[in-house]
Amino acid sequence: MSTGSLMEHSPYCERDIKAPEELVTFDEKGDYVIKVKKGNQVVSIHYEFHPFDVVGWDGFYFPWIFNINDFMPITGKIHMPPPIHQTFAAPGFVICSFCPRLLDYHPLAVPIPYNHSNLDSDEMLYYVDGNFASRKGIEFASISLHPNGIPHGPHPGTVDANLGKKETLEVAVMMDTFRPLKLTNFAKEMNDPKYYLSWNEAEPIELINEGQ
Numbered sequence: 001m002s003t004g005s006l007m008e009h010s011p012y013c014e015r016d017i018k019a020p021e022e023l024v025t026f027d028e029k030g031d032y033v034i035k036v037k038k039g040n041q042v043v044s045i046h047y048e049f050h051p052f053d054v055v056g057w058d059g060f061y062f063p064w065i066f067n068i069n070d071f072m073p074i075t076g077k078i079h080m081p082p083p084i085h086q087t088f089a090a091p092g093f094v095i096c097s098f099c100p101r102l103l104d105y106h107p108l109a110v111p112i113p114y115n116h117s118n119l120d121s122d123e124m125l126y127y128v129d130g131n132f133a134s135r136k137g138i139e140f141a142s143i144s145l146h147p148n149g150i151p152h153g154p155h156p157g158t159v160d161a162n163l164g165k166k167e168t169l170e171v172a173v174m175m176d177t178f179r180p181l182k183l184t185n186f187a188k189e190m191n192d193p194k195y196y197l198s199w200n201e202a203e204p205i206e207l208i209n210e211g212q
Protein backbone atom coordinates (compact mmCIF):
# COMPACT_ATOMS: atom_id res chain seq x y z
CA MET A 1 0.00 0.00 0.00
CA SER A 2 1.09 3.53 -0.60
CA THR A 3 1.28 6.05 2.18
CA GLY A 4 0.27 9.67 1.69
CA SER A 5 -1.14 11.21 -1.44
CA LEU A 6 -0.46 9.86 -4.91
CA MET A 7 1.62 12.29 -6.97
CA GLU A 8 0.40 13.94 -10.15
CA HIS A 9 2.51 11.66 -12.37
CA SER A 10 0.91 8.56 -10.86
CA PRO A 11 -1.14 6.53 -13.38
CA TYR A 12 -4.18 6.82 -11.10
CA CYS A 13 -5.26 8.95 -8.18
CA GLU A 14 -7.29 8.72 -4.98
CA ARG A 15 -10.46 9.65 -6.86
CA ASP A 16 -10.19 6.34 -8.78
CA ILE A 17 -10.46 4.30 -5.59
CA LYS A 18 -14.11 3.54 -4.98
CA ALA A 19 -15.33 2.76 -1.47
CA PRO A 20 -18.78 1.32 -0.61
CA GLU A 21 -21.53 3.91 -0.85
CA GLU A 22 -24.30 1.98 0.84
CA LEU A 23 -24.43 -0.85 3.33
CA VAL A 24 -26.47 -3.91 2.40
CA THR A 25 -27.74 -5.62 5.55
CA PHE A 26 -28.74 -9.30 5.77
CA ASP A 27 -30.71 -9.93 8.97
CA GLU A 28 -30.94 -13.73 8.60
CA LYS A 29 -30.49 -16.85 10.75
CA GLY A 30 -28.71 -20.00 9.55
CA ASP A 31 -25.30 -21.67 9.51
CA TYR A 32 -22.74 -19.23 8.13
CA VAL A 33 -19.11 -20.31 7.88
CA ILE A 34 -16.31 -17.76 8.09
CA LYS A 35 -12.85 -18.97 7.06
CA VAL A 36 -10.14 -17.28 9.10
CA LYS A 37 -6.46 -17.60 8.26
CA LYS A 38 -4.07 -17.49 11.17
CA GLY A 39 -0.45 -18.08 10.21
CA ASN A 40 -0.51 -20.94 7.71
CA GLN A 41 -3.72 -22.44 9.04
CA VAL A 42 -7.29 -21.81 7.92
CA VAL A 43 -9.98 -22.41 10.54
CA SER A 44 -13.77 -22.39 10.12
CA ILE A 45 -15.95 -20.37 12.47
CA HIS A 46 -19.70 -21.08 12.37
CA TYR A 47 -22.12 -18.22 13.02
CA GLU A 48 -25.85 -18.69 13.66
CA PHE A 49 -26.60 -15.41 11.93
CA HIS A 50 -25.54 -13.77 8.69
CA PRO A 51 -22.27 -11.93 9.29
CA PHE A 52 -23.48 -8.96 7.23
CA ASP A 53 -26.14 -7.97 9.79
CA VAL A 54 -24.43 -4.73 10.75
CA VAL A 55 -26.22 -1.41 10.39
CA GLY A 56 -23.07 0.69 10.20
CA TRP A 57 -19.34 0.38 9.89
CA ASP A 58 -16.35 2.30 11.14
CA GLY A 59 -12.79 1.04 11.16
CA PHE A 60 -9.53 0.70 9.31
CA TYR A 61 -10.47 -2.22 7.05
CA PHE A 62 -13.10 -1.97 4.33
CA PRO A 63 -13.53 -3.28 0.80
CA TRP A 64 -12.71 -0.95 -2.05
CA ILE A 65 -12.46 -1.12 -5.83
CA PHE A 66 -9.90 0.03 -8.32
CA ASN A 67 -11.08 -0.51 -11.91
CA ILE A 68 -8.21 -1.36 -14.29
CA ASN A 69 -9.89 0.86 -16.91
CA ASP A 70 -9.11 3.83 -14.65
CA PHE A 71 -5.36 3.10 -14.94
CA MET A 72 -3.85 5.76 -17.22
CA PRO A 73 -0.79 4.17 -18.87
CA ILE A 74 2.49 6.05 -19.00
CA THR A 75 4.10 5.71 -22.43
CA GLY A 76 7.52 6.64 -23.76
CA LYS A 77 9.64 7.43 -26.80
CA ILE A 78 11.50 4.16 -26.29
CA HIS A 79 10.35 0.97 -24.56
CA MET A 80 9.21 1.54 -20.99
CA PRO A 81 10.11 -1.25 -18.56
CA PRO A 82 7.40 -3.17 -16.64
CA PRO A 83 7.65 -1.07 -13.42
CA ILE A 84 5.99 1.77 -15.34
CA HIS A 85 2.83 -0.35 -15.22
CA GLN A 86 3.05 -0.91 -11.46
CA THR A 87 -0.28 -0.43 -9.73
CA PHE A 88 0.21 -1.89 -6.25
CA ALA A 89 3.15 -2.90 -4.09
CA ALA A 90 2.75 -5.20 -1.11
CA PRO A 91 5.18 -7.16 1.07
CA GLY A 92 6.62 -9.79 -1.27
CA PHE A 93 4.90 -8.87 -4.52
CA VAL A 94 3.84 -6.14 -6.94
CA ILE A 95 0.83 -5.91 -9.28
CA CYS A 96 1.13 -4.27 -12.71
CA SER A 97 -1.64 -3.30 -15.15
CA PHE A 98 -1.07 -3.55 -18.90
CA CYS A 99 -3.77 -1.43 -20.54
CA PRO A 100 -4.61 -0.19 -24.06
CA ARG A 101 -2.06 2.48 -24.93
CA LEU A 102 0.07 4.06 -27.62
CA LEU A 103 3.34 2.23 -28.21
CA ASP A 104 6.89 3.63 -28.21
CA TYR A 105 7.03 6.55 -30.65
CA HIS A 106 10.73 6.89 -31.54
CA PRO A 107 10.98 6.29 -35.32
CA LEU A 108 13.42 3.42 -34.73
CA ALA A 109 11.68 2.02 -31.63
CA VAL A 110 11.06 -1.71 -31.36
CA PRO A 111 7.64 -1.56 -29.71
CA ILE A 112 7.69 -4.93 -27.96
CA PRO A 113 9.56 -6.19 -24.90
CA TYR A 114 13.08 -7.53 -25.10
CA ASN A 115 14.03 -11.07 -24.08
CA HIS A 116 14.83 -11.21 -20.41
CA SER A 117 15.06 -13.32 -17.26
CA ASN A 118 13.77 -12.02 -13.93
CA LEU A 119 16.52 -12.72 -11.44
CA ASP A 120 14.57 -11.64 -8.39
CA SER A 121 10.93 -12.53 -9.04
CA ASP A 122 8.47 -15.05 -10.43
CA GLU A 123 6.24 -13.47 -13.06
CA MET A 124 2.57 -14.40 -13.42
CA LEU A 125 0.41 -12.84 -16.12
CA TYR A 126 -3.36 -13.02 -16.54
CA TYR A 127 -4.56 -12.12 -20.02
CA VAL A 128 -7.90 -10.32 -19.70
CA ASP A 129 -8.71 -8.75 -23.04
CA GLY A 130 -7.22 -7.41 -26.26
CA ASN A 131 -5.39 -8.67 -29.26
CA PHE A 132 -3.24 -11.45 -27.89
CA ALA A 133 -4.99 -14.27 -29.76
CA SER A 134 -2.14 -14.17 -32.26
CA ARG A 135 0.45 -14.70 -29.58
CA LYS A 136 1.41 -18.35 -29.57
CA GLY A 137 0.12 -20.35 -26.66
CA ILE A 138 -1.93 -17.47 -25.26
CA GLU A 139 -5.69 -16.92 -25.45
CA PHE A 140 -8.41 -15.13 -23.48
CA ALA A 141 -8.13 -15.88 -19.73
CA SER A 142 -4.76 -17.59 -20.12
CA ILE A 143 -2.39 -17.43 -17.19
CA SER A 144 1.35 -17.66 -17.82
CA LEU A 145 3.98 -18.25 -15.17
CA HIS A 146 7.60 -17.50 -15.95
CA PRO A 147 9.57 -18.55 -12.88
CA ASN A 148 12.57 -16.66 -11.59
CA GLY A 149 15.52 -16.98 -13.96
CA ILE A 150 13.71 -18.57 -16.92
CA PRO A 151 14.45 -16.58 -20.12
CA HIS A 152 11.38 -15.44 -22.06
CA GLY A 153 10.23 -12.69 -24.42
CA PRO A 154 8.86 -12.11 -27.89
CA HIS A 155 8.21 -15.12 -30.05
CA PRO A 156 10.30 -15.61 -33.21
CA GLY A 157 9.19 -13.24 -35.97
CA THR A 158 7.36 -10.82 -33.70
CA VAL A 159 10.00 -8.08 -33.71
CA ASP A 160 9.70 -7.55 -37.46
CA ALA A 161 5.94 -8.06 -37.38
CA ASN A 162 5.48 -5.31 -34.79
CA LEU A 163 7.78 -2.60 -36.19
CA GLY A 164 5.71 0.49 -36.89
CA LYS A 165 2.77 -0.60 -34.72
CA LYS A 166 1.21 2.45 -33.05
CA GLU A 167 -0.92 1.00 -30.26
CA THR A 168 -1.87 -2.09 -28.33
CA LEU A 169 -5.37 -2.95 -27.14
CA GLU A 170 -4.27 -5.47 -24.55
CA VAL A 171 -5.58 -5.71 -21.00
CA ALA A 172 -3.49 -7.92 -18.75
CA VAL A 173 -2.61 -8.09 -15.07
CA MET A 174 0.85 -9.11 -13.90
CA MET A 175 1.96 -10.21 -10.46
CA ASP A 176 5.68 -10.39 -9.72
CA THR A 177 6.46 -12.25 -6.51
CA PHE A 178 9.80 -11.98 -4.75
CA ARG A 179 9.63 -15.50 -3.40
CA PRO A 180 8.90 -18.55 -5.58
CA LEU A 181 5.28 -19.43 -6.24
CA LYS A 182 4.28 -23.01 -5.51
CA LEU A 183 1.81 -24.76 -7.80
CA THR A 184 -1.32 -26.24 -6.27
CA ASN A 185 -2.70 -29.53 -7.60
CA PHE A 186 -5.46 -27.51 -9.31
CA ALA A 187 -2.84 -25.39 -11.09
CA LYS A 188 -0.95 -28.51 -12.15
CA GLU A 189 -4.14 -29.84 -13.78
CA MET A 190 -4.39 -26.63 -15.87
CA ASN A 191 -0.75 -26.70 -16.86
CA ASP A 192 0.04 -26.75 -20.58
CA PRO A 193 3.19 -28.89 -20.77
CA LYS A 194 3.90 -27.65 -24.31
CA TYR A 195 3.92 -23.93 -23.48
CA TYR A 196 7.71 -23.71 -23.54
CA LEU A 197 7.67 -25.06 -27.13
CA SER A 198 5.68 -22.00 -28.27
CA TRP A 199 9.00 -20.22 -28.92
CA ASN A 200 10.16 -22.96 -31.31
CA GLU A 201 8.58 -22.05 -34.62
CA ALA A 202 9.83 -19.02 -36.52
CA GLU A 203 6.45 -18.05 -37.98
CA PRO A 204 5.58 -14.35 -38.35
CA ILE A 205 2.96 -13.13 -35.90
CA GLU A 206 0.92 -10.02 -36.52
CA LEU A 207 0.74 -8.62 -33.00
CA ILE A 208 1.81 -9.99 -29.66
CA ASN A 209 0.79 -9.15 -26.18
CA GLU A 210 3.02 -6.48 -24.68
CA GLY A 211 2.82 -7.61 -21.12
CA GLN A 212 5.81 -9.85 -20.83
Ligand SMILES: [Fe+2]
Pocket residue numbers: 116118123146152212
Ligand atom coordinates in the same frame (compact mmCIF):
# COMPACT_ATOMS: atom_id res chain seq x y z
FE1 LIG B 1 8.91 -11.16 -18.17
